[in-house]
Each structure stands twice: as C-alpha cells, then as structure tokens.
Amino acid sequence: MTLNLDTRQRAMLAEMGVRVWLPQSLEPVELAHVQVASQEASASPAPQPVRSQTAAQALEPVLAQFQALEGVAEMDWPALQASVAECRACGLCNSRKNTVFGAGVAADATPQAVDWMIVGEVPAAAEDEQATPFVGDAGVLLDNMLRACGLSRTPDAEKESGREKGSVFVTNVLKCTTPGNRNPKPEELAQCLPYLQRQIALVQPKIIVAMGRLAANALLQATVSDVQSLPLGKLRGQVHRYNNTPVVVTYHPAYVMRNLPEKGKVWADLCLAMAHLQAL
Ligand code: URA
Numbered sequence: 001m002t003l004n005l006d007t008r009q010r011a012m013l014a015e016m017g018v019r020v021w022l023p024q025s026l027e028p029v030e031l032a033h034v035q036v037a038s039q040e041a042s043a044s045p046a047p048q049p050v051r052s053q054t055a056a057q058a059l060e061p062v063l064a065q066f067q068a069l070e071g072v073a074e075m076d077w078p079a080l081q082a083s084v085a086e087c088r089a090c091g092l093c094n095s096r097k098n099t100v101f102g103a104g105v106a107a108d109a110t111p112q113a114v115d116w117m118i119v120g121e122v123p124a125a126a127e128d129e130q131a132t133p134f135v136g137d138a139g140v141l142l143d144n145m146l147r148a149c150g151l152s153r154t155p156d157a158e159k160e161s162g163r164e165k166g167s168v169f170v171t172n173v174l175k176c177t178t179p180g181n182r183n184p185k186p187e188e189l190a191q192c193l194p195y196l197q198r199q200i201a202l203v204q205p206k207i208i209v210a211m212g213r214l215a216a217n218a219l220l221q222a223t224v225s226d227v228q229s230l231p232l233g234k235l236r237g238q239v240h241r242y243n244n245t246p247v248v249v250t251y252h253p254a255y256v257m258r259n260l261p262e263k264g265k266v267w268a269d270l271c272l273a274m275a276h277l278q279a280l
Contacts, residue, residue: 072197103133119210122172
C-alpha cells in the first residue's frame, strides 16, 4: 500500500522537523523508515515531567482493590460526562479546577463511533484551566501531527477542506490534573481507569494511540504481561490490543518536545496506525 501525503502535510512534517522518506511501493512494515532532521527547537517548551514507572509499577494490586467504581461500566455518555464532572473518588478533586473529559467528535452530547482515539496521560495546569486535553505546547505538537495525518479534533475544519481522513477523540488516563503536575499515585490511576475504559467502550474507536508510559500501562496491562517493566521503545512499532481494539504505543508529545529526534519515531508510529486502519 502507499501512503499519500499531500504538499500541505509534507510541509507540516517539515515544520515539525520530520523528513519523510517513503519508497514507491510501501509495505506497512516499511512505514517505520522515517528520517528525522536533527535540528534543535528554537523555543524550549515548558518542562513537563516524563511519567516514571514507579507509580505504574504498583498499579496492578491497587487496581484489583479499586476497579469497581460504582456503575461506570453501565453508564451512557451523558451520565459518564456528569460522573466525571462530579467525581470525588480521589483527593485530586480537591486541587483541580476542572475535570478534563476529552475533546473531539464525541466530546459533546452523543457518543459517536470514532476512527481514532488518542490517549494521553495527565492534564496539566493549562488543561485544568480550560477543561480540555492537550491545549499546552504538547497539544500544539499533537494537533500538528494529527493534521499531518489528515485528522483533527475540530473535525469541521478538516471536513470543509476535504482532507478529513477520519474522526478523532482525545482524552487522558487521568481526568484531573495533579498538584504541581506531580506523577499520579497508583490509587488515583486506579480510581480513574474505569472512566477511560467506559469511554473506549462507548466510542468504539477503530484504533487507539497510547501516548506515553501511563497510557501504555493503562491499556496494555491485560495483554502485555510485562508491560510495566518494558521500555516504551520496546512497545512501539507493533499493533497491540485492548480488548479487541488495536493499540499503537508511542512517545508522549511533551517528551518529544524535549527529545526532538524522537519526532520521527512518533510519526512512524502514526504511519503504522494509519496503515493498520487502511488495511481493516
Ligand atoms: N499531557 C497529557 O498527557 N495530557 C494533556 O492533556 C496535557 C498534557
């Protein structure tokens, strides 16, 4: 199969520092052949923590204790939105300004089946302020990458331009920010996970992109036995499963902003996801 990138998409990738090399006839496995221009960023992004393994390592036993958050597994979309908005299941409710449910086609009243679901980690201060995921610097990078794939979480823009390649819903593992953007505690992750699980069940994405360690752990704990001890780099480059949904793991945009050569790897992972979707 071939991956058709129009001039605008190529320009965007060039702007992001990603130089794409694609052979004429491309097999999905070859999509990882992406070269990265190793230029430095002109502006350095506000530092965001790289989520450590420590919180996640202790996740499993805690999950067993907490996973039955009352009734979430049966909620419809409006009930789920209300439940997240009012959630007081852990101490983060005391420090948050807003909950951050998600953004994209399914964000409003009715859930629609979506093509892509992007799962990040934890809302930061900007997201808490605006009640929207990925609105800071990492969000700008995420949006640019999505646009390069013909995707947008403001779908009308892409639809109008005729470039739309699918619908997107963006959310996080945690629906509340943490004080000082600290790593979440295992019990906070465990309490929040049923919300993400229900979101996935309701929007039925064709593919999920897990961005960052916490997202990979949350989604792959049932299918990759040693997920918590595997470096993220080892989880990339293949299509995993969450229940029956394909999952592609990649680096978190905030990490990429501090490690620009990794941009090409994220692009390769998005190409893998695109190729997998096209082959469905
Ligand atoms: N980082 C995330 O993982 N999610 C956000 O929404 C913002 C920053």
